[in-house]
Amino acid sequence: xxxxxxxxxxxxxLAATLxxxxxxxxGAGSSDGYEIAFLAASSQNGYSQAxxxxxxxxxxxxxxxxxVKILDGQFDANTQLSQLQNATTTGQYDGVIxxxxxxxxxxxAFPLPNDIPVATxxxxxxPDINEMEPQVEGVITTVAVPPVEAATKQAEQVVDYxxxxxPCKVVLMLGQLDTPLDTARREAYEKVLSGNDNIQIVATVxxxxxxxxxxxxxxxxxxxxxxxxxxxSNADQDALGATLAIEDAGIDPSSxxxxxxxxxxxxxxxxxxxxxxxxxxxxxVSMGRAAxxxxxxxxxxxEVESYVNADEVGGTEPYATKETLGDxxxxxxx
Numbered sequence: 001x002x003x004x005x006x007x008x009x010x011x012x013x014l015a016a017t018l019x020x021x022x023x024x025x026x027g028a029g030s031s032d033g034y035e036i037a038f039l040a041a042s043s044q045n046g047y048s049q050a051x052x053x054x055x056x057x058x059x060x061x062x063x064x065x066x067x068v069k070i071l072d073g074q075f076d077a078n079t080q081l082s083q084l085q086n087a088t089t090t091g092q093y094d095g096v097i098x099x100x101x102x103x104x105x106x107x108x109a110f111p112l113p114n115d116i117p118v119a120t121x122x123x124x125x126x127p128d129i130n131e132m133e134p135q136v137e138g139v140i141t142t143v144a145v146p147p148v149e150a151a152t153k154q155a156e157q158v159v160d161y162x163x164x165x166x167p168c169k170v171v172l173m174l175g176q177l178d179t180p181l182d183t184a185r186r187e188a189y190e191k192v193l194s195g196n197d198n199i200q201i202v203a204t205v206x207x208x209x210x211x212x213x214x215x216x217x218x219x220x221x222x223x224x225x226x227x228x229x230x231x232x233s234n235a236d237q238d239a240l241g242a243t244l245a246i247e248d249a250g251i252d253p254s255s256x257x258x259x260x261x262x263x264x265x266x267x268x269x270x271x272x273x274x275x276x277x278x279x280x281x282x283x284x285v286s287m288g289r290a291a292x293x294x295x296x297x298x299x300x301x302x303e304v305e306s307y308v309n310a311d312e313v314g315g316t317e318p319y320a321t322k323e324t325l326g327d328x329x330x331x332x333x334x
Contacts, residue, residue: 033065034299036292037087039080039098041122043072045209046237047262047284048099050332051121054288055097062296069093075176077102081109088112088138095295097288100125104180110136117298119143119291121284122181122310129184132307141294143287143308150311151185151234153319154259154280155192158230159199161257161277165229166198171221173233173242175209185234202228207238209334214241222249229256236262236279237334243275263314265330271322278321283314285331 038055040048052070059066071087073080080101087093088109096118100106103123110125112118117140118125126135130146162168172189174182186204193199203221207214214237221228226249233239239260243253253275260267263281270276290308297304311318316328 033067034094034296035092036066036068036295037071037083037093037096038068039071039073039083039087039096041073041080041099041101042075043070045075046264046332046334047122047209047282050284051097051099051288051291053332054285054290055292056288057285058289058292058296064296064300066292066296073099073101075101077105077179081105084109084118088114088116088118094299095119097121097291097295098125099123100181102180103129107136110138112138117295117304119295121287121291122282123147129180132309134306140298140304141291141306141308143291143294143310143313145310147181147184148188150261150280151188152192154232154234154261155189157259157278157319158232158257159192159196161230162196162199167200168196168198168230169200169202169225169228170230170232171218171225171228171242172201172204173207173214173217173231173235173238174204175207175235175238177204177206182234189232207233207235207241209235209237211237211241211244214238215245216241218242218245219248222246222251226251231256231258233259234261234280235334236260236264236267239276240264240266240270240334243270262332262334263318263320263330264332264334266333268320268325268328268330271320272325274322278319281314281316281318281320281328281330283310283318283331286313289313 071083099121100123103125106125119141121143124142130148132142176182202225205217258276259278261280267279271279317324
């Protein structure tokens with residue numbers, strides 16, 4: 001699945017309730033507008049902050065007053081489940097947008113005690129991590145991409161790079177090794193890469209969606225695998241930290257194949273400069289905007305898109321190389 005500068009919101013701002021007003025007619029469902037809960041995977045996390053930025057934009061553009069409150073999931077599945085249960089029980093909120101820490105476990109909150117629309121961003125809610133259509137009654141839309149599909153396409157780019165190398169030594173760096181989303185990504189990486197006899201996965205490590213953690217993890221890998229050929233990661237924060245460790249070891253990053261995931265501004269610059277080979281772009285601001293738009297559609301009685309393909313909301317090819325990026329600069333900093 002993480003995650004902004006320029007559009008960065010500090011933790012103190014994210015902990016507060018922000019009322020976003022726009023001129024125009026009042027909403028059909030409430031003379032006082034709408035109260036929306038945003039369940040961030042972590043309010044400290046740049047990706048969740050960028051999703052919030054998009055929610056804020058869509059709310060400001062609406063023709064009804066919208067108040068959004070951030071709830072900090074602390075990267076903890078149980079915390080977020082409790083928050084979802086409370087948000088849909090108290091009657092305080094008219095809708096919920098969530099970046100799940102554990103989509104399958106959040107299904108336990110359904111059916112909802114109050115009939116309010118829930119939108120999920122980055123990952124679905126329900127038992128099947130790759131099913132984008134809503135799996136439980138109450139979820140109105142999923143703004144995401146099947147993680148196996150995305151990870152498979154990333155790994156296929158590695159296979160292409162490794163075609164003339166034997167052996168081709170690959171380091172996998174996942175944000176977290178124990179969440180459903182990253183477990184699905186890791187399994188997809190392994191399935192594609194293991195089908196090629198010349199490719200060796202020499203290490204699989206956790207970066208924690210944190211640059212410092214990833215830097216330490218990569219430094220440990222390099223102690224016994226300094227001759228690696230590929231670093232494949234689902235998280236730009238991790239790939240950026242790993243790149244620092246690679247440079248500290250005296251290795252030119254451009255001499256190996258580095259591919260991150262997320263589409264941060266720094267990652268995009270690294271691809272454009274040739275420091276990285278590729279990046280799988282995410283568009284979290286646009287994804288947050290899309291989620292808010294669908295929740296508002298539900299509240300106002302308009303047609304709702306049950307699945308918004310997150311690869312299509314950013315206006316550029318998501319599997320990016322230097323040749324495809326054009327003037328795209330990224331939507332967030334991680």
